[in-house]
Amino acid sequence: MNASPITWDRLVRTAHWSLVSCVAANLFLLEEGDPPHRWAGYLASGIVLVRLLWGFIGSAHARFSDFFPTPSRLLQQWQAWRKGDFTPHAGHNPFGAVMMLSLLTLVLALGLTGWLMGTDRFWGEEWLEELHEGLANLLMGLVGLHALAAIIMSRLERVRLIRAMFTGRKEPL
DSSP states (O other): OOOOOBSSOHHHHHHHHHHHHHHHIIIIISOTTSHHHHHHHHHHHHHHHHHHHHHHHSOGGGSHHHHOOOHHHHHHHHHHHHTTOOOOOSSOOHHHHHHHHHHHHHHHHHHHHHHHHTSTTTTTOHHHHHHHHHHHHHHHHHHHHHHHHHHHHHHHHTBOHHHHHHHSBOOBO
16 A cells, blocks of 8 residues: 555544535535525635634645745746646646635635624625625636546646545545
8 A cells, every 4th residue: 555645634524525625615505695504604704714723733735834825936837837837746737726715815805795694783784785796706617627626636737636625635536
């Protein structure tokens, strides 16, 4: 058996799949505005907040300092790909980091807009409902792109990326 080191620790993996469950439930199973929908949204927001905290105090590859997508890191990654160099990163590559941070931001924005819709000040505000729905649609699109990118990058880097989100270990194909 491959003795690959742990890339994504248990908290990262648990947060990932818990967030997937909350988002999928809210997008496809739960009735908009009903208490279960709201509580799944609050839970998703809480998961994101824990993950953000873990980005500062967690294990090596969970920390933002390991993968934060600076312009120079993005440029280096882009140049490597243009040369056909698809060497896997130990954690997130810079473009994967952009996706991850975008998804986390969208979940927090959805949590905030969902909560605001229930407040006295914003109850029944159509613009806020439209914003919330637009954010949900954007999240669905990015989730699809994220899943597709994971499949494509698995092939290009020759690493089992999706399996790594279950096991924590990036193993070769």
